Amino acid sequence: MEDFIINNTSWDKNYNYSNVNFSYHNDTSSPNGVSFINVVHWIIICIELPFTLVAMFAxxxxxxxxxxxxxxxxxxxxxDLVQLGSRxxxxxxxxxxxxxxxxIFGLLASVGFMVCISLER
Structure with a gap:
């Protein structure tokens, strides 16, 4: 008969996480409070809005x-205009x-219409 080994180990560990503090610091902001990401978003908005309207007319x-x-x-x-307005x-x-x-609605509608366009082709 084979020997059976029973390993009784105790996992009695107590971890106290009550003194842990998490903080988020945005390092991309300039001294006047305008972040680089916001500037990029506004540039994209200013370029995308006229081109989308011209493409719709065309x-x-x-x-x-x-x-x-x-x-x-x-x-x-x-x-895309709904996404732009919500942005x-x-x-x-x-x-x-x-x-x-x-x-989220604009994103899902965009994906849905892309599927419709691909199925039509």
Missing amino acids: VLSLVKNDQVSPVYVINLLIS IAMMTKERDIISFYAQ
Whole structure:
């Protein structure tokens, strides 16, 4: 018969984490309080907004009665505008949960319309 070894070890460890403090410090901010990420976001917003509106007008002029793809592209550009508007709302000091949900909705709508465009092709 084989020998059975029973190992009785005690794991009686007590860890006290009550004195641990976590702090977050943003090192990307300049002395006047404007962070580099915010500047990049505003530059993207200022470039993306006019180009999206021009692209919407250009695609709108291509819409014909029997084509569905330009309509999907226009809807994709509208979802990009929803994302852009919610990003502008999130960049302000008053961050609201509605702007976060609008950002998520715009993202999901964008992915959905990309799927519609790929299925149409």
